Amino acid sequence: MLEVRNLVFAYPDQESPWNFDFTVEPGQCIAVHGASGSGKSTLMNLLAGFLEPQSGDILWQNMSLRHHAPWHRPMTSVFQEHNLFEHLSVDANIGLGIHPGLKLTSRDQQAIDKGLQSVGLDGFGKRLPGDLSGGQRQRVALLRAILRQQPVLLLDEPLTGLDSDARDLLRQLLLDQKAQGTLIVLASHDEEDRRILADSIYKL
Numbered sequence: 001m002l003e004v005r006n007l008v009f010a011y012p013d014q015e016s017p018w019n020f021d022f023t024v025e026p027g028q029c030i031a032v033h034g035a036s037g038s039g040k041s042t043l044m045n046l047l048a049g050f051l052e053p054q055s056g057d058i059l060w061q062n063m064s065l066r067h068h069a070p071w072h073r074p075m076t077s078v079f080q081e082h083n084l085f086e087h088l089s090v091d092a093n094i095g096l097g098i099h100p101g102l103k104l105t106s107r108d109q110q111a112i113d114k115g116l117q118s119v120g121l122d123g124f125g126k127r128l129p130g131d132l133s134g135g136q137r138q139r140v141a142l143l144r145a146i147l148r149q150q151p152v153l154l155l156d157e158p159l160t161g162l163d164s165d166a167r168d169l170l171r172q173l174l175l176d177q178k179a180q181g182t183l184i185v186l187a188s189h190d191e192e193d194r195r196i197l198a199d200s201i202y203k204l
C-alpha cells in the first residue's frame with residue numbers, strides 16, 4: 001500500500017501550505033483532480049522525491065520513503081517534459097529504462113518490440129526522438145516507464161494531446177498494468193481518463 005501521510009509542503013513565497021493525505025492499494029489508480037495551479041504536479045514531484053516536504057511521510061509497504069533518493073523509490077514517473085535522450089534511438093531510450101547500462105538481452109529487445117507494437121509504433125525503434133511527433137514521443141516515454149516494471153507509476157497528464165486511437169491504446173495498456181498489480185497515481189484534466197482508469201479521486 002502507498003500511504004501519503006500529512007505531507008506538508010509550501011513553496012518559499014506561499015502563504016498556506018498544502019497538506020496531502022491519502023492511501024492507495026496496489027493494482028488501483030488514484031486520480032488527482034484539481035484546477036490548474038492546485039498542486040497536482042507539486043504532489044507528483046513530492047512523491048517522486050524531486051521536492052522535499054516540510055513534514056509528513058510517504059510509506060510504501062510500511063517503509064518510509066521520506067529519505068530515499070528518487071532513484072531508490074519504487075516508482076517511475078512520466079511528466080509532461082518526456083525527457084527522452086535526443087542522441088539515442090527509440091529502442092535505446094526505452095532500453096535505458098530496463099537496463100541503465102543498455103546491456104539488453106534478446107528477451108529485452110523482444111519486450112521493446114512488442115511494447116512499441118502495443119502503443120502503435122511498430123517499426124519505430126531505430127528512429128531518433130527528433131524524428132517523432134509530440135504524441136509519438138509521449139508514447140515512447142510512457143512505454144519506457146511501463147517496461148521498467150516498478151510497482152508505482154506516477155503519470156502527469158500522460159494522454160493529453162494524443163489522438164483518440166492512441167489514447168485508446170494507451171488507456172488499455174494502463175488498464176493492463178493495473179490488472180498486473182501496478183499502482184497508478186494519475187493527474188489528468190480529462191474526465192474520460194479519470195472515469196476509465198481511476199478507482200478513486202483525490203480532490204485538491
Ligand SMILES: Nc1ncnc2c1ncn2[C@@H]1O[C@H](COP(=O)(O)OP(=O)(O)OP(=O)(O)O)[C@@H](O)[C@H]1O
Pocket residue numbers: 011012034035036037038039040041042043
Ligand atoms: N518552483 C516553484 N516556485 C514557486 N511556486 C511554484 C513553483 N512551481 C509551482 N509553483 C506554484 O505552485 C502552484 C501549483 O503548481 P502545480 O504545477 O503543482 O499545479 P498543477 O495543479 O499541476 O497545475 P496544472 O494543472 O496547470 O499543471 C502554482 O500556483 C504554481 O505557480
